[in-house]
Amino acid sequence: TMGAVAVTEQAIINEAHERGFVVPDRKRHEGNTAAAGAYVAYPKKGLHDWIGAIDINSLYPSAIRALNMDPATIVGQLRPDYNDAHVDEAMGNKKSFAEAWEGKFGSTEYQMVMDQDTVDEIVVEWEDARSDEILTGAQIYKKIFLEGNPWMLSANGTIFTYEHKGIIPGLLERWYKERQEMQKIKGEQTTPESKAFWDKRQLVKKINLNSLYGAILNPGCRFFDKRIGQSTTLSGRNIAKFMSSEVNRIITGKKDHVGDSIIYGDTDSVYFSAWPIIKDAVAKGEMEWDKNLCVQLYDNIAEQVNEVFPRHMKEAFNCPRENGEIIQGGREIVAIKGLYITKKRYACLIYDLEGARLDRDGPGKVKAMGLDLKRSDTPKSIQDFLSTILLGVLTGDDRDTVIEKIRDFKQDFKHRPAWEKGTPKRCNNLTKFTEEERRQGKANMPGHVRASMNWNTLKNMNSDKYSQTIMDGQKVIVCKLRANPLGMKSVAYPTDELHIPQWFKDLPFDEGEMETTIIGNKVDNLLGVLDWDLVTDTDTNTTFDSLFTFE
Structure with a gap:
């Protein structure tokens, strides 16, 4: 500046x-x-x-x-x-x-x-x-x-x-x-x-x-x-x-x-x-x-x-x-193990940092750069899960152990309310795009801005005077929708909305797509370089082939 x-x-x-x-x-x-x-x-x-x-x-x-x-x-x-x-x-x-x-x-x-x-x-x-x-x-x-x-x-x-x-x-x-x-x-x-x-x-x-x-x-x-x-x-x-x-x-x-x-x-x-x-x-x-x-x-x-x-x-x-x-x-670090993905994206388990030992009370300290477990668009629960499986990999977990952890988390995640499976975003320029939409009839805008606009529209359609109206710069959670009469592909809601209205809970959420985005893609981004060839476990309802594609 x-x-x-x-x-x-x-x-x-x-x-x-x-x-x-x-x-x-x-x-x-x-x-x-x-x-x-x-x-x-x-x-x-x-x-x-x-x-x-x-x-x-x-x-x-x-x-x-x-x-x-x-x-x-x-x-x-x-x-x-x-x-x-x-x-x-x-x-x-x-x-x-x-x-x-x-x-x-x-x-x-x-x-x-x-x-x-x-x-x-x-x-x-x-x-x-x-x-x-x-x-x-x-x-x-x-x-x-x-x-x-x-x-x-x-x-x-x-x-x-x-x-x-x-x-x-x-x-x-x-x-x-x-x-x-x-x-x-x-x-x-x-x-x-x-x-x-x-x-x-x-x-x-x-x-x-x-x-x-x-x-x-x-x-x-x-x-x-x-x-x-x-x-x-x-x-x-x-x-x-x-x-x-x-x-x-x-x-x-x-x-x-x-x-x-x-x-x-x-x-x-x-x-x-x-x-x-x-x-x-x-x-x-x-x-x-x-x-x-x-x-x-x-x-x-x-x-x-x-x-x-x-x-x-x-x-x-x-x-x-x-x-x-x-x-x-x-000499900066000595690490027992590290996972390198691409430029600016890696993690390693440090046990000595510039002469100071970090493994006195545990395996050491994870240094993670550019990974989804640090990104603001990754929900806290997913960040914690990614941190857990990353630490497991860096401390010697094999493929089967990681699959088991993913399966357990996925099953638990399935039982959560659909709206908790959305992706965090920050809605900027909502007023600008809303005005363009009003003037032009249909304006191009980022998907999460469209989703925020959809919340405000649905709130008015349902005569909801109690829920917040999404404003410029507000943090929101974006949820994907299945095909619906209004043609909406996604809808957002404010992260600090204390009471989720019933009309919102009744929307046709695309839970499968959200689970793939929020779990499958995040895990793939983290562990895809390992080429572990994760396959479908026929004893569960989790379709790993569709969730995780490793090159």
């Missing part, structure tokens, strides 16, 4: 004024301002054992500091002619902007420099008064990496100097130190209240650190510069790829960011497991293995990766060692 951008912008202005700099006027920005996003890998779907994760400390702020990214430190830019042509071609083939950047860890021009290409020519746009230069990738590599110039090359093809520290990197460095000090003070506190206070203080600094990158990429910010924003994301991609490759090299001996030990990668994190490599040796008794040994191994892997970050930063960007040492990772 512009509020957050304004706070960051003012902080940069204050920092510049303290150094005696004059801040430039706000510029007009034309053309495409979109920048490449973070690296998110496709996970290796299914269940995995003995998972570890390493994440880089404040990746984007650290990348900005390491490459000294600042409007005043830009020396030049490799004009992205080849890269723009690649993106335009991909988007011409119906790919999205994000898809056009899929699998790229630097601009095309940056890669040509790193490959020391001697064929194609690149235009170097210098920031000072000198004329643009046309050079090959090999010539640019020599100029930046071999001739002793105090320059660094970002993965976006932006050349920065490290002769003097930029305003933005200096501000980030100060905020980072302040946050570390607050975290230290938090650790020294003896009461829950004081710990919570200092935790909030350090969280504010964390938000400041992470929001600065977003502000620089916001065209409304005075310091907006796509070159810096995209240098941050692409250099971050490069660093994350290296971390994954190095983890896989340590475990398997092969440098590969999607190698046998790598499960998933997301922005600043890599999820991995040594288990596929060592399980045979453990089974034969050639190697000891338990929770403590796993923690020790994964801690050691994180330490080894940290040792080589400075070398990579020198080789990839020409960062001086002092700058390269800014990039540091930490």
